[in-house]
Amino acid sequence: MQDIPPIQIPAELLPSDGRFGSGPSKVRIDALRRLAETGSTFLGTSHRRPPVQSVVGRIRAGLAELFSLPAGYEVLAGNGGATAFWDAASCSLIETCSQHLVFGEFSARFAAVTQQAPHLQSPDLIESPPGTHPEPRANPEVDTYALTHNETSTGVMAPVRRPSSQGLVVVDATSAAGGLMVDPTQFDVYYFSPQKGFGSEGGIWLAACSPAAIERIGRLDRSRRWVPASLDLAIALEHSRLNQTYNTPALSSLWLLADQIEWFLASGGLDWASQRSRRSSEIVYDWAERTSFTTPFVSDPAARSRVVATIDLEGVSAEVLGAVLRANRIVDIESYRKLGRNQIRIGMFPAVDPPDIEALTTCIDYVAERL
């Protein structure tokens, strides 16, 4: 890359917090302070004892309240993040055949798992070009529909709606959860890692599961299919009911997640949290549409993500812009590498203050004028 131009952004233009990544994303400083204040009472203690179990209990109850889960839905937790959940789902949730809507890196990765699983039929793949999303199609062969609420690599959000009265609807909500509204009657599993919309750390997954999903997890015949214990959702369910995980979780991730859920609930719930993202996204897309060198990558306004904005640049190098901003401590607006576009990507999760998003656009304008 060329040398980074020595542009210093005036302090009064800078956002109060310069973290705009799409994951890991901004962790609130006051949450970190409260975590530090737990001192010797939490970190470094057993995950099978009340201090940690009560935090897991708060997470499970808090998510049920946040997503208004109907009676009978349960929240499961396990290790390895959303990526490990794909492996677990292919081992102990999908019966024989899944349908995948493939429209970016993350949705493609789950599809690749089921394509390679020797015990499953080849999946039904419905693809669409980056920047758009496909529509699911009812298919009697399919027992599991894999949707992605927000494709983080391209900044596209897609509806969560049942395509059929048959089959489970399993939704990757890793970057959507907390930042987008969702109707729980439209899914059977809504799973995510907490380092995006929940402003926590990675390494664990959470999954809100319907009674039909729980029934499926229990019904799969394990005498006909080898299921490693760490990928067995029946074992995850059993431990989750005890407010534990099968093996040791990252306690800081759990703690920060509980703190964020309770921040949302105390402030007005999912409505409030998603409104913050909506406000931030209006600021970004309005700016991108009226500014000469920027264009929203996603042409359909209804598909433009409210949590991750992708903005194409013309005449300004996204790489140089990103480096100059980084030197001014505004970080992680680089686009998803494999998309290969002259683009920036902005995480607008609920923890990010909308005025900071406004300040970010001002800083980008300031730098662009001087490049």
Ligand SMILES: *Cc1c(COP(=O)(O)O)cnc(C)c1O
């Ligand atoms: C980040 C992300 C993942 C992967 O999450 P990990 O915690 O790294 O496993 C999966 N799906 C989506 C939509 C994501 O944004």
